Amino acid sequence: MGEVLDLCQTRYADVVMVDEPPGKLRAVELECVARMPASRYVLEFDYRPELFSAARHWPESLVGVQKITAVRNAAEPQAYP
16 A cells, blocks of 8 residues: 555545545545546555544554555445445
8 A cells, every 4th residue: 555655656644544434444545646647546455453443543554554455446436345
């Protein structure tokens, strides 16, 4: 996940956390500014218990090491089990 942020030249502060239900982080949405024109993507990863946050706050050190399992255009609907 961290490598994608680097490749897209996206700051962690600009990443939108996708937690559904609230608190269960399942994906992040970001704008890949390194592409012209810039494109918005959703990077999905497998949910694990350490990705739960009642405060809905996830440190970059945790999110950055997640293995991406799917990538979709942000305009596509999400389908989480």
